[in-house]
Amino acid sequence: SSGINAEYGHLEGGGEEERVSYNFPLAYLIVGLAYFLVSVVYILNNITRLFKKSAVETMDYATAYSELVLAGWDFTINNVKTAQLKRNTIIKSLKEELQNDDQKYTKWSLRRTVGVICVRVCTNIVSIAAMAAVAWFLTDKILHTTSKESANSTNECGKTTTDFNTDVGVDDIDTEFIAEELAKFWTTYSPSIIVSISNVVFPIFFQILGKLELYKFQSTRITVTMIRSFIMKLFSVCIFLYLLYQSTKPSGGLKESWQTNNNTLIYNCWENYIGAQLYQLCIIDFIVFSIALFFSEVVRNFLRNHSKWFRDRIQQPEFNIPKEILDLCYKQMIFWSALFFAPLMSCVAVVEVIVIFYLKKTSALVNLRPPEKVVLNSQSSSMVNTVFLVSLIFVFIFLGRVIFSYTPSPACGPFRVQSARNETMMEPLSLLIANSGGFKTYIYDNLRMTAVITSAILIILLIIYYYRSLAASRQLTIKLLRSQIKVEHVDKQFLIAHIKSEITGKPAVAPTRTQLERAASDLSGIEPGKKKKKKKMTLHRFANPRAVY
């Protein structure tokens, strides 16, 4: 056999003949759910902490320039080469900020605007078409493979993958056999291969699309490309999970109808099937990733070093932090979905992540140049955590559906008792709560009602709205206080001028009209509840009239 064996199938226990009373299904369920609960709490914690930090930075004035000039130099640098790199980074960032400021005030002609909008609509359609193509291909492969596989595989419990026909004698090798084997290989592994390849190829494709779209600011372009790549990855994994769900769902919901389909064998161990598919996806993704790493970094650098023709045309690849983070998030999502069905996935994931880290590190040190613009700050860290949370939510949807409404498989796994009784996997937990004392049962029974949950959601939304208006009013207060500082400064100067005039006997100089106007200019723009009129002028509200753009 091809040897992909999810460990889930080997777990035993839960049978009613067990003498030692260890409620294995309950333990399995609780450990799994507890792990996910801990993940959610941890991610939410990170998001709130980082969001608070970033809100402090950005809620007031922008601080881009002061951050680069006054806090830009890293005093821990102690060699000349790093110092030169840092200097270049600062110069590039300053240039980019200046460019952004210039771009803010340039207006495009009508023709150009229309042209750009057309291009952007086209590129969006192309991206959606790409995702749809992947989805169609996956549907074709997974839903049709299932029926083929069950016709091919052997009758052994726990092994659901296609068995290569080992009865063929060693001396009977001819091209037909090889073609047949390749076809079998393709039908087994193609979903995972397609998903992995699309996740490697499409980000590059989206980068090219982004260049075509001619965004005003480089940061917008990078953000849009990142969002597209992320949606692509999320979408492909979600489609994969959804198709797994579809292919293992009993049609009609009756146990008997399973046996009439070709899916009998999968039904016998459907958790194994899901675990095996996800495990396959993980491994193949790793292989595709290593191949892609080899070609995009090692080969490229090799060609650049040894041939002038390449050096002129192809740039040295850059260490792209957001892309690496999205890769990590994608792997984490696969790992989360697979965890419940293949517990040994955790070991595999740890080993894989360590190997990837060292591979990427050596490749980056040798082949890549350092990133031109420093990206990491608390704002992007909180966005990264949000990305993790979103993918976790999708995984929850999938897992929830499986745990709460499927009957577990009768032939393998710790939930065989539940399968015999035709109940879902949640049954041990709900039994525990139902049996344990009145108050808990009362809460459990009543809290699950739709009415309670809906009103809870409404109350939470109201609270969110309240806090949001509180935050908006606080921003208003900040603006008022800032203009108060300016007014008080003018006041102070006036008083000092008076004191001077008392001392020296010369007449005092009143604050000039322009000074007063400038100090009060912020106040005039602030009126709660009134909508700001769009100004066509180049000065925005906080502009210093003396500043040069």
Added chain:
Amino acid sequence: MGQNASRYNQDELAEFQDLTYFTKREVLHVHKRFCGLSPEKAKDERNPVLSKQEILSLPELAANPFNERILDVFSQSGDGRMNFEEFLDMMSQFSSKAPLNTKIDIAFRIYDFNDDGEICEKDLEKVVLFLIQPSVTGGNLSSDDRQKVVNNVIREMDMDDDGTISYLDFKHGMSKLNGFEESFKITL
């Protein structure tokens, strides 16, 4: 190390520990690095005063664009020559144990090139010039761009709108920048 360690007895080391953010062991380590900058002077004199060039040979300071200004700020004589106590004081204020307020304070003194108590446009121009240090190999900003950058920094940091960054403006602005505390330290 033995000869240098015996130069300061336990009382003096304890005093150093109280006055700075260092422990006794770190004080001795700083002393070792200090004497290593100029071994002859360390042997001859009890309380050596190193010249600016000798201190600038320290690798942690050599790569820093503001190194000369740092020495000017911390040396009592104002021309960059320092004895061990001034050096220890400087290193202690730059260490990771110094609180944020101390760091903001020394940053303000460093950036205030004409020592008039506030960072004006000319100071900022010097800061930008030192930071960028136009050279043949690296990039460069035109003087127009530099002027724009200086104006933008003043616009962002100046709260009372008098055209210069006072100490309070600076303190308020720096406490908002999250990366400052991490990057503003020198460890030996």
